[in-house]
Amino acid sequence: MPPVRRGWTASFCAWLQHLTEHTDGLKARIRDAAARLAAQIVPEAAGGQVERVGARFALVGAAGELATAAGLTGWPEGEAQRAARECFNAWLAARGGTGNGEVSAMLRQVRRFLEAHGEGRFTWWHRAADDHNSKTLHRAGFRRMVNDRGEPIKTNSDHLSEYGDRMPATMGESVSVEYFVLTEVFRSEVCHGFDPQTVARVLLEHECLIRKDADRFTIKERLPAMAPTWCYRIAPRIFDA
Structure with missing residues (x-):
């Protein structure tokens, strides 16, 4: 056995003996x-993850001082x-800081999914009945425009009467987009x-999830060309969270 390994083995055995005695x-x-x-x-006001990791490092330091x-x-003394x-x-x-990294990671992941798949996997609500609209493959849900008065654009005629043939990318702050994600x-x-319930709770706490019932995160919505369906309604605020 190499000398270094033998040295560590001897120290470990001595440590176990000390603990048992x-x-x-x-x-x-x-x-x-450790406390x-x-x-x-x-640091004060650190997020839960920072507190947990700090407690683990502190435990190692306390054990080192005991050894x-x-x-x-x-x-x-004090080196450990x-x-x-x-x-x-x-x-x-x-x-990168003391905030709750898990919460930030959840919000970023939801936003990243919508940014990556918004065009390809979410059908425009107001154009769902349009035969000339391109088909949505591997549908993840629907996206719906909301005007600056907070009113949803539900039909193609609503869209044409208010915006003509313009799309959200050219409308600036006059329109935002909400998403209805299939469960x-x-x-x-x-x-x-991540745990879906935890992600939904984080979205709700950051005003990025809209719900109707206080005891559940999903809503039952009559989506275009579908029977009433349970889904998650993600507010436009997700892109500012």
């Missing part, structure tokens, strides 16, 4: 030391805490990698 009050001491260190390294006190590391603090700060810098697409594709 000093079990009285050990859990409380490590918990209290004190976490309070020092985690140092037992004469197992050869480090000066200093290393844990530096590692946490490096993680925080790479992360299975939302759960399996839009929320891929």
Whole structure:
């Protein structure tokens, strides 16, 4: 066995022996030391993810100090805490801030899906009955224009009477677009990698989801050329979130 590996093995065995010989009050001491260190390294008003990661680094630092006190590391007192603090700060810098990164990632993922598939997989609501409208393959739902008065453009005649043959890209702030995402697409594709209920809750908290019933995130909508269907109604605000 290589010398380095033998050295680490011996240290690990000595650490386990120390833990088994000093079990009285050990859990409380490590918990209290980790809590004190976490309070020092985690910034105030940090998001939940930052707090959880900071607590893990603090636990490692507290355990390192315990091992140092037992004469197992050869480090000066406080070195393990200093290393844990530096590692946490490096993680925080790479992360880009103290906000809730999971929430930001969910909002970005929903927005990215709509930006990537809005043209190809969402049928224009007001043109759904138009035989000359291009067919939507692998439909993810419908998109509907909303005028600057908050009124939806539901038919082609509504669109022509207010905007002529202009499309949203040329209308500036006079029109916005909301999306009706089919439930299975939302759960399996839009929320891929995340819990759909959590994503829906985040959207609701950021005013990006419109619902009718307080006990559910979906709405039952009579979508064009479809029977009443459960779907997620994503507000235009998603592009500003």
